[in-house]
Amino acid sequence: MKQTDPQYKLRFPPELKEWVEAAASESGRSMNAEIVRRLQDSFKTQPRAGRSRMRGERLEEFGSPQEVHQKLLENAEEIQQLVGVLRLMESEKEVPVRQVENSPKSAIGNKRVGGPR
Secondary structure (H helix, E strand, O other): OOOOOOOOOOOOOHHHHHHHHHHHHHHOOOHHHHHHHHHHHHHHHHHHHHHHHHHHHHHHHHOOHHHHHHHHHHHHHHHHHHHHHHHHHHHOOOOOHHHHHOOOOOOOOOOOOOOOO
């Protein structure tokens, strides 16, 4: 840092000053360099904090864990019903189930859904 860089007079509790002094000594930096480094590091992690907030807000959209579990059960039942429909279609030779299951756009892909075949 240059002497011509902007300066800011900072007041902080004596205990915090001791922590900064110890950290600066341990890292081989001046107190000023230690404070600047820690401030810079805090801003580097800030976008992650923003994502966490957004993730938290997004999680709230789903409701309680019990509600999420219930939705999963409902979706699993619906998937099983759809697999049953596909199997029926295959038995009637309308659509080969394996072709649908292996389709790149398939939501179920190569994963087994439902009971044994």
